[in-house]
Amino acid sequence: MPTTALPEVEWAPPKTSDNGHGGFHHDGHRGFDRGDGRGGPRAIPPADKYRIGMWCALGAIVMLFVAFSSAYVYRQGLSFDWQPLQALPVLWFNTAVLLISSLTFELSRRSLRRDHTTPFRAWLSVTAVLGLVFLVGQYVAWRQLAAQGIYLGTNPHSSFFYVLTALHAVHLAGGILALGFVLRGAVRGRFTSARRSAVDVTATYWHFMDGLWIYLFVLLFQLG
Amino acid sequence: MSEAIHEAHVHHPPKGFIRKYIFSLDHKVIGIQYYFLALFSVLVGITLSLLFRMHLAWPNASWDFMGKLFPTGMPGGLMTPEFYLSMVTMHGTLMVFFVLTTAPQGGFGNYILPIQIGAEDMAFPVLNMLSFWVTFVALVVMMMSLFAVGGAPLSGWTAYPPLSALGSISGPGEGLGQTLWVISLAIFCVGSMLGALNFITTTLNLRAKGMTLMRMPLTVWAWFTTSILGLLAFPVLLAGGILLLLDRVGGTSFFIPAGLVVNEQLVHHNGGSPLLWQHLFWFFGHPEVYIAILPGMGVTSQLLATFARKPVFGYKAMVSAILGIGFLGFFVWGHHMFVSGMSPFSAVAFSLLTLSIGVPSAIKTFNWLGTLWKGKIQFKTPMLFAIGFVSLFVTGGVSGIFLGQTGLDLYLHDTYFVLAHFHLIMGVAAIFGIFGATYYWFPKMFGRMMSETWGKVHFWLTFVGVYCIFFPMHIMGIAGHPRRYSDPSNFKYLAGMSTYHQFITIATFITAAAQFIFLINLFWSLWKGKKAEDNPWHATTLEWTIPSPPPHDNFGGKVPVVYRGAYEYSVPGAKQDFIMQNSPEEV
Numbered sequence: 001m002p003t004t005a006l007p008e009v010e011w012a013p014p015k016t017s018d019n020g021h022g023g024f025h026h027d028g029h030r031g032f033d034r035g036d037g038r039g040g041p042r043a044i045p046p047a048d049k050y051r052i053g054m055w056c057a058l059g060a061i062v063m064l065f066v067a068f069s070s071a072y073v074y075r076q077g078l079s080f081d082w083q084p085l086q087a088l089p090v091l092w093f094n095t096a097v098l099l100i101s102s103l104t105f106e107l108s109r110r111s112l113r114r115d116h117t118t119p120f121r122a123w124l125s126v127t128a129v130l131g132l133v134f135l136v137g138q139y140v141a142w143r144q145l146a147a148q149g150i151y152l153g154t155n156p157h158s159s160f161f162y163v164l165t166a167l168h169a170v171h172l173a174g175g176i177l178a179l180g181f182v183l184r185g186a187v188r189g190r191f192t193s194a195r196r197s198a199v200d201v202t203a204t205y206w207h208f209m210d211g212l213w214i215y216l217f218v219l220l221f222q223l224g
Numbered sequence: 225m226s227e228a229i230h231e232a233h234v235h236h237p238p239k240g241f242i243r244k245y246i247f248s249l250d251h252k253v254i255g256i257q258y259y260f261l262a263l264f265s266v267l268v269g270i271t272l273s274l275l276f277r278m279h280l281a282w283p284n285a286s287w288d289f290m291g292k293l294f295p296t297g298m299p300g301g302l303m304t305p306e307f308y309l310s311m312v313t314m315h316g317t318l319m320v321f322f323v324l325t326t327a328p329q330g331g332f333g334n335y336i337l338p339i340q341i342g343a344e345d346m347a348f349p350v351l352n353m354l355s356f357w358v359t360f361v362a363l364v365v366m367m368m369s370l371f372a373v374g375g376a377p378l379s380g381w382t383a384y385p386p387l388s389a390l391g392s393i394s395g396p397g398e399g400l401g402q403t404l405w406v407i408s409l410a411i412f413c414v415g416s417m418l419g420a421l422n423f424i425t426t427t428l429n430l431r432a433k434g435m436t437l438m439r440m441p442l443t444v445w446a447w448f449t450t451s452i453l454g455l456l457a458f459p460v461l462l463a464g465g466i467l468l469l470l471d472r473v474g475g476t477s478f479f480i481p482a483g484l485v486v487n488e489q490l491v492h493h494n495g496g497s498p499l500l501w502q503h504l505f506w507f508f509g510h511p512e513v514y515i516a517i518l519p520g521m522g523v524t525s526q527l528l529a530t531f532a533r534k535p536v537f538g539y540k541a542m543v544s545a546i547l548g549i550g551f552l553g554f555f556v557w558g559h560h561m562f563v564s565g566m567s568p569f570s571a572v573a574f575s576l577l578t579l580s581i582g583v584p585s586a587i588k589t590f591n592w593l594g595t596l597w598k599g600k601i602q603f604k605t606p607m608l609f610a611i612g613f614v615s616l617f618v619t620g621g622v623s624g625i626f627l628g629q630t631g632l633d634l635y636l637h638d639t640y641f642v643l644a645h646f647h648l649i650m651g652v653a654a655i656f657g658i659f660g661a662t663y664y665w666f667p668k669m670f671g672r673m674m675s676e677t678w679g680k681v682h683f684w685l686t687f688v689g690v691y692c693i694f695f696p697m698h699i700m701g702i703a704g705h706p707r708r709y710s711d712p713s714n715f716k717y718l719a720g721m722s723t724y725h726q727f728i729t730i731a732t733f734i735t736a737a738a739q740f741i742f743l744i745n746l747f748w749s750l751w752k753g754k755k756a757e758d759n760p761w762h763a764t765t766l767e768w769t770i771p772s773p774p775p776h777d778n779f780g781g782k783v784p785v786v787y788r789g790a791y792e793y794s795v796p797g798a799k800q801d802f803i804m805q806n807s808p809e810e811v
Contacts, residue, residue, distance in 0.1 A: 081495040
């Protein structure tokens, strides 16, 4: 009968884990080796957990909108009651605002990479404000449609318009919330060129929301 | 070798009952919370099944005491068809979502995965807590739908429109109850996605030094793959749920066709397609089957190796098979819709893809048998449930080959044959995975042993019981007995099957009663069980290197170093018949 004594083991130094608080470490990469001398550290360090988590989240969001898109195409191809809406001028304005916000986010990140703190914060604030302008613009678009008597249930295209824009707005609002947290960290001086994981991850999300809006805009108004 | 003990960063558990046990960030507490959420749901689900089984066996008998309990559903002790359907709907919904999706993944995955990869917690503890509480809210809403004004939802767990999309004009239970049902599922989707994201990140990012992907226990591979399926499948159900909800309350027509007359009322909707819901639902629904069963497969591999004292036969093939099943699972949803009028060409494609899942499934089955072959098998309770899992997986899988063929499915669709198939492979097999995992990890989780004797009694009663319940259903299905008929005695051609119904119902009651043995064993052992050693099964994976139950931060602020694969049993020349993953022993 084998004994249950635990074998002699080696313990590694503790990992840098911040237990979910903050996530502002960019230096949290752990070189990865097999522990038996055969592997050695990987040339490319594994991505940090915020990056992986963000890509997972984006994967789920892609699937959500893929599902809606296939429903859209299916419903459009099937029905005789499809009456496409025309893109309101305010939607073109909103599109421009969102594109510019991605640009300002990049300006902010460039400043951070050079440790220029003041423009970093300033461009970050501009990005958040542009995000809010976009949301207000979308609300204006809904009011204008409603004023024309076009509501959620009016025809299948208007149903999809309201559903898709509302869901995009909800996700973008999440992005603005994240920007708020990043701004708070920026004001407290928590970011440097070496510690900017949270900024980078938020930027990924923000650009994704930008791209998603372009996709929805094309799907809703430029195709079919 | 063991000189490298660096300074330990011991994380102390939070003080105060609420932070420690209610809104806990500790993956172990959250795992136990998921487990008890599933336990509550399974008790409700089984109770519902007892009610409708009674009705199926003796449809014209009057149960006076039941009439007092459910004055609207069973007036005068006779069950109404609507009440029957709502029981069936809630049984399916609770079992599929709140039992088979929560316990194997949210429960054991949460508790065991971080320890098995040598992490002190999940990657995002706050998110982990959120995903449990979101799931909890979903359960509360689902329970509310059971008691909704107008009756509990009765669209079945698949909630096919148009009836599920029309509101109360389509019948009792289709009003508020169905709305709450849809809302609950949407909330559930969000909770599951948060959980999946966390599992994937944890597995990719928090593995201990030396824990390469190909050294991970197969349980970790299973939980990891399940998470990918959940992450990509639940958003699609969420999309469908949002559209269904809008059809119900927003005046849209996504799923409701024009010109419907329901209960002598014309429905004012245009041009929607009920088939659209079926596509969205089953695109989620088929991966969901694997979400339920893959963790059980992982557990079975782990248990067979431990109790046969042999390495898992063909570890790499097992990993490929898990990934292959997960991948193929996304391309077979059409086999749920063969009778929907789809093009025969798509049906052939779906059929071929479906049958091809037989390949990785067979790889798993034969590797399990290969693991058992010439092993020094110890028939402990967890091992019995693992072998039971293999048996149920084969039985349920073989009938899947029947149903995957279009020609046969046209006949067997929506008969008791389908009930037998999916209950065996998805329901009971997954439950056996949960039982095996419970008996196996209970000592680790609670520091005490469960009773072996009563565990074996529980196994044999359950094993024989479930076959008695579900095996006759194959025959009934081939004889043409449709699903969801509340009173078979209304149909002459079904009259001959009443003996089958009575036999199944009696078997159901005996099997359900046997579960009290498990419950008593579980709760008795929590307080009175024999104290467990750190490694009572002489297993090799990392959870057995730490005390039972583990401290708050699992490894006492240190991180293990992993030197070898997960299943080094009976290695020739080794000191013992098992070498733990963190042992540097040279053989």
